[in-house]
Amino acid sequence: MDYEQRRDIIEANVREHDIEAEYYDLLHKEIFNEYEQDRIRLSLEKIIGGNIKRPTILDVGSGTGNLVSNLLTILDGSVRPEIVAVDLSGQMQDVMKRKINYPVRYYLKDIDSFLEINRKSFDVVLISSVLHHLPDYEKTLGNIIKCLNVGGTIYITHEPLNPKYMERRSMNSILDVLDYSIYTVYYVGLLLRKKIKRVKINYRVCDYHVGSRGIDPIGIKKALDRKYPVHIEFSLYPTSYFLAGLKDRLDINNSFEMIIKKITPT
Numbered sequence: 001m002d003y004e005q006r007r008d009i010i011e012a013n014v015r016e017h018d019i020e021a022e023y024y025d026l027l028h029k030e031i032f033n034e035y036e037q038d039r040i041r042l043s044l045e046k047i048i049g050g051n052i053k054r055p056t057i058l059d060v061g062s063g064t065g066n067l068v069s070n071l072l073t074i075l076d077g078s079v080r081p082e083i084v085a086v087d088l089s090g091q092m093q094d095v096m097k098r099k100i101n102y103p104v105r106y107y108l109k110d111i112d113s114f115l116e117i118n119r120k121s122f123d124v125v126l127i128s129s130v131l132h133h134l135p136d137y138e139k140t141l142g143n144i145i146k147c148l149n150v151g152g153t154i155y156i157t158h159e160p161l162n163p164k165y166m167e168r169r170s171m172n173s174i175l176d177v178l179d180y181s182i183y184t185v186y187y188v189g190l191l192l193r194k195k196i197k198r199v200k201i202n203y204r205v206c207d208y209h210v211g212s213r214g215i216d217p218i219g220i221k222k223a224l225d226r227k228y229p230v231h232i233e234f235s236l237y238p239t240s241y242f243l244a245g246l247k248d249r250l251d252i253n254n255s256f257e258m259i260i261k262k263i264t265p266t
Contacts, residue, residue: 006135010110012205013133014088017063021091023196024064029183031066031129031158035244039237040128040157041070043257047124047153048075055123059085060111060144061130065096067155071126072102084122086114115143123149129158132209138223141260145228148262157257158239162214165236165253172252175243183241217256228266234258 017024025032048055048071059068062085075081083102087093088110097106107114111134125144131137144154166172190196209215217234224230238247239255247253 001135008205009133009135009208010088012202013110016201016203016206017087017089018091019199020201021064021089021095023199024092024095025066026190026196027187027199029186029241030239030244033240033242033244035248036158036239037070040067041074043155043157043259044071045074047155047259053078054080054082056082056120056149057084058122058125058144058147059083060125060127061133062087062096062106062126063089063092063129065100067126067128068096068100068102068104072100084120086111112140112143115140115147118147121147121149121152123152125152125154127154127156131156131159131215133206135208137209137215138220141220141224142227145224145230145260145262146266150262150265152262154260155257156260159217159256159258160210160214161236161254161256162216162219164214165216165218168250168252171250172247172254175240175247175250175252179241179243182243186241215256217258220258224260229262229264231261231263232258 020027030036044067057068057071062068065085068083068085071081083104084107085093085096085104086107086109087096088108090108093106093108096104111130125148131141134140141154148154163169191198203210221232221234224232234256236253236256238244238253240247
């Protein structure tokens, strides 16, 4: 990918996320629904366990603070993590600062620029709904692994699955039409109740790896396994505005989450 294309992707992400920041939690019901939030908390409980009294945590593309908020909910009060949050949208960070009543160190940068200046190592790196926005997510993950402590974990979630791994795609398409119809009613209701203002967002450039591309978790695993001392597991699951539970029962998956553990020093 050349410099200009990378610049266009980053600029589009800043622009579109600044526009939607104030209403992000209301607009993105595929993230802020009971099914997704319960799943995230269960995963975080498994990852954050252990004897680390003050884990160092990096939240990549922290947005409005979804993962940090869930993390602080499940942690014992005696555990006081050191949290660094990186996001390229100042408006998203402003929302997170209002939501999170906890000392967080904020960096207003894209993750690749942050990693160039970072000299800190981390026990846990959180990445939710971010890889598909990155110009070169395999390169970025490699650089994150380098700043991960041995035994540390990268938690990746809510990423669009490459269509070649989707089964029952016709049923998924039917449910997506129904789901979007329900979402449209929900969205109109928000407008009528003046909970949001009408915003025009163009995801074409900023969601670079969505649609026909998607993200290939097996490709990520193979690429990182060749270069880094890591153990990688991933699992598929459904995302949906309102029908994730139904898709789960029907075993219709369109997203994945991944856990990367660093085994030895890089």
